[in-house]
Amino acid sequence: MTRPLAEVFAAARAEGRxxxxxxxxxxxxxxxxxxxLINAMVESGVDIVEVGLPYSDPxxxxxxxxxxxxxxxxGGATTDVVLDTVARVAESGASAVVMSYWNPIERYxxxxxxxxxxxxxxxxxxxxxxxxxxxxxxxxxxxxxxMDRIFLxxxxxxxxxxxxxxAVTSGFLYAASxxxxxxxxxxxxxxxxxLVGRARALTDLPIAVGLGVSTGAQARDVASYADGVIVxxxxxxxxxxxxxxxxxxxxxxxxxxxxxAGVRGR
Amino acid sequence: MAIDSVPPDAHALPGHFGPYGGRFVPEALTAxxxxxxxxxxxxxxxxxxxxxxxxxxxTYTGRPNPLTPALRFGELCGGAxxxxxxxxxxxxxxxxxxxxxxxxLLTRRMGKARVIAETGAGQHGVATATAAALMGLxxxxxxxxxxxxxxxxxxARMKLLxxxxxxVTAGSQTLKDAINEAMRDxxxxxxxxxxxxxxxxxxxxxxxxxxxxxxxxxxxxxxQVLAAEGxxxxxxxxxxxxxxxxxxxxxGFIDDPEVxxxxxxxxxxxxxxxxxASRFAAGSPGVLHGARTYVMQDEWGQTLPxxxxxxxxxxxxxxxxxSWLHDTGRAVYEPVDDAEAMEAFAALCRTEGIxxxxxxxxxxxxxxxxxxxxxxxxxxxxxxxxxGDKDVETAARWFGIELGES
Numbered sequence: 001m002t003r004p005l006a007e008v009f010a011a012a013r014a015e016g017r018x019x020x021x022x023x024x025x026x027x028x029x030x031x032x033x034x035x036x037l038i039n040a041m042v043e044s045g046v047d048i049v050e051v052g053l054p055y056s057d058p059x060x061x062x063x064x065x066x067x068x069x070x071x072x073x074x075g076g077a078t079t080d081v082v083l084d085t086v087a088r089v090a091e092s093g094a095s096a097v098v099m100s101y102w103n104p105i106e107r108y109x110x111x112x113x114x115x116x117x118x119x120x121x122x123x124x125x126x127x128x129x130x131x132x133x134x135x136x137x138x139x140x141x142x143x144x145x146x147m148d149r150i151f152l153x154x155x156x157x158x159x160x161x162x163x164x165x166x167a168v169t170s171g172f173l174y175a176a177s178x179x180x181x182x183x184x185x186x187x188x189x190x191x192x193x194x195l196v197g198r199a200r201a202l203t204d205l206p207i208a209v210g211l212g213v214s215t216g217a218q219a220r221d222v223a224s225y226a227d228g229v230i231v232x233x234x235x236x237x238x239x240x241x242x243x244x245x246x247x248x249x250x251x252x253x254x255x256x257x258x259x260x261a262g263v264r265g266r
Numbered sequence: 267m268a269i270d271s272v273p274p275d276a277h278a279l280p281g282h283f284g285p286y287g288g289r290f291v292p293e294a295l296t297a298x299x300x301x302x303x304x305x306x307x308x309x310x311x312x313x314x315x316x317x318x319x320x321x322x323x324x325t326y327t328g329r330p331n332p333l334t335p336a337l338r339f340g341e342l343c344g345g346a347x348x349x350x351x352x353x354x355x356x357x358x359x360x361x362x363x364x365x366x367x368x369x370x371l372l373t374r375r376m377g378k379a380r381v382i383a384e385t386g387a388g389q390h391g392v393a394t395a396t397a398a399a400l401m402g403l404x405x406x407x408x409x410x411x412x413x414x415x416x417x418x419x420x421x422a423r424m425k426l427l428x429x430x431x432x433x434v435t436a437g438s439q440t441l442k443d444a445i446n447e448a449m450r451d452x453x454x455x456x457x458x459x460x461x462x463x464x465x466x467x468x469x470x471x472x473x474x475x476x477x478x479x480x481x482x483x484x485x486x487x488x489x490q491v492l493a494a495e496g497x498x499x500x501x502x503x504x505x506x507x508x509x510x511x512x513x514x515x516x517x518g519f520i521d522d523p524e525v526x527x528x529x530x531x532x533x534x535x536x537x538x539x540x541x542x543a544s545r546f547a548a549g550s551p552g553v554l555h556g557a558r559t560y561v562m563q564d565e566w567g568q569t570l571p572x573x574x575x576x577x578x579x580x581x582x583x584x585x586x587x588x589s590w591l592h593d594t595g596r597a598v599y600e601p602v603d604d605a606e607a608m609e610a611f612a613a614l615c616r617t618e619g620i621x622x623x624x625x626x627x628x629x630x631x632x633x634x635x636x637x638x639x640x641x642x643x644x645x646x647x648x649x650x651x652x653x654g655d656k657d658v659e660t661a662a663r664w665f666g667i668e669l670g671e672s
Contacts, residue, residue, distance in 0.1 A: 055567075055568065056437070056568040056569040057437070057442065057446055057554065057555070057569055058446075059292075059445075059446045059449045059450060059555075060292045060450075060453070062450070066436060073568065078566050079566050079567075102290050102553050103552050103553040103554065103561070103563070103567040103569075104566055104567035104568070105567075106552060106553055106567065107552060107563065107565070107566060107567025108566070108567065128292055128293075129290045129291055129292055129553075129556075130290060131288075131289050131290065131291065131293070131296065133288070133289065134288050134289065134290060134558075151293070152292065152293045153293055154292070154293045154294035154296075154297075155294070156294055156296070156297035156298070156456065156457075157293055157294075157296065157297065158297065161293075161296060161297070165293065176292075176293065176294060179294050179453060179454055179455075179456060179457070180294075180453060180454040181450045181453060181454065
């Protein structure tokens, strides 16, 4: 049985560490390949899996995730494939959320999507381009089906805005560490601790930091002030560089272990 | 069709047109859009801004441009009386300059030093590069790789004007992907950069703001037709890619229910072939590039590639206000395919001595259709949104004219 996000964060906190959140798109490099890679992540210390819903116009994503999503779409990764992937990940006991741009959810039907995700054993959805102003029916549907709604804040968000976003968010608040798109960076922006500090004063939600984290050392640094560390592009890049699926699984394991040590301050 | 994700009171929200429009953007852009909205409102309330823009329109763009009677072309439109609104005579060769001058003035008011833009046919990129040179702003233009090939002349123009042109190799390598890339730049550099979006799409306040800067088209056309004919036209006609030239012309007549508003979208190789850019004929409501609007998409909400002989109409989305005008029936949209547009292109060249942009040729084809339907008593204004210099190579190829032949 998969655990709700609140429990995952509480358990990590009880261990005196941050939660590790790993992203991979469904269907990348294939439907079965993605499941194998995600399972490897979870076995190697990832606490929450973000299953990406591949979308044709990923305008918040950098080149690595764009390339991965292209491969997934060409391989036929539909919304139903994403939900199946969540179901298989949840069967193995991992807590899974979907990360999706808004149009595929709207097209699927918000009520239907929230219901199917709940049935698949998912815990919630990250919606990077949905604003609270447009989210009314989504809030109703996710409430009905007990799905967490994860919205984002950014360094440019005012305190008023952070409060508005946090008021409709559940599970955890996603703090984008930098003004920019996804992608591994050599340094995590100095804006991140400032943003997390401001958000702390405005909400009791766990706060996870994403964008730009790619190494154990960066994870350790972010874990010193955030409740969760989100890593996506660094996993994707290693898979893109791997010659085959076995090598990709090995690369994912080694990175997940490094990051898991990082969030434990090691 | 019912959309279960639309709040029932959506039309009451700012930045919406009925259920369409709104803001679907990464949170990092919210502050910039709020800043832009505030700067736009402040500018509207400031007579100095209006005066400065009007002066530039007169002394730089060359406004007002004429409303030209097209008598010989009218004979091919069922004998209807046709007038051409001559946006092609503006500096830089299209209506795009209207919006760009307004947004560049706003950029200066916001204290930003750099502008970026997307471009399809290159007209908006050229206009942005022009305004950036005029106002001393840095300029980067994103253009799909395929478009840089079919509009090589405009790439050279932008470079001559001092802009950096970035070919976009992602996705379908056309306008849609250029917008994605411009958005990615903007989210990274927003503290010193303004994104001069080139049409009435995108997140609020872009659709309303870009429309405002093009309303001059409709204002002039209305005044000019009343002076020439003593009455309002029966119809006003424009091509619709994102829909900025159309909304500019329509805005002058939208409150006159007796004036038909007609928009013509790209039918490409024919709507039935799937290779087209007909959002209303073959799309459905969805969210693309920050707004809810009609989108060409598959059953999963993935954007479908668009096709048109005209790079400027080759876009799978459309301005949200057009979606609302479509649903309410106030405006009527029809596809015009490549062949019909090129027939109208040739017709205008031969009857009036005016080479239109291929985008505008779609509106001319619409006028030929509509004139034959309405008959010789009809009075129709066609927005000649741009000139065809950039399209000479494409047209020569279409008509089998060998370049370099003497």
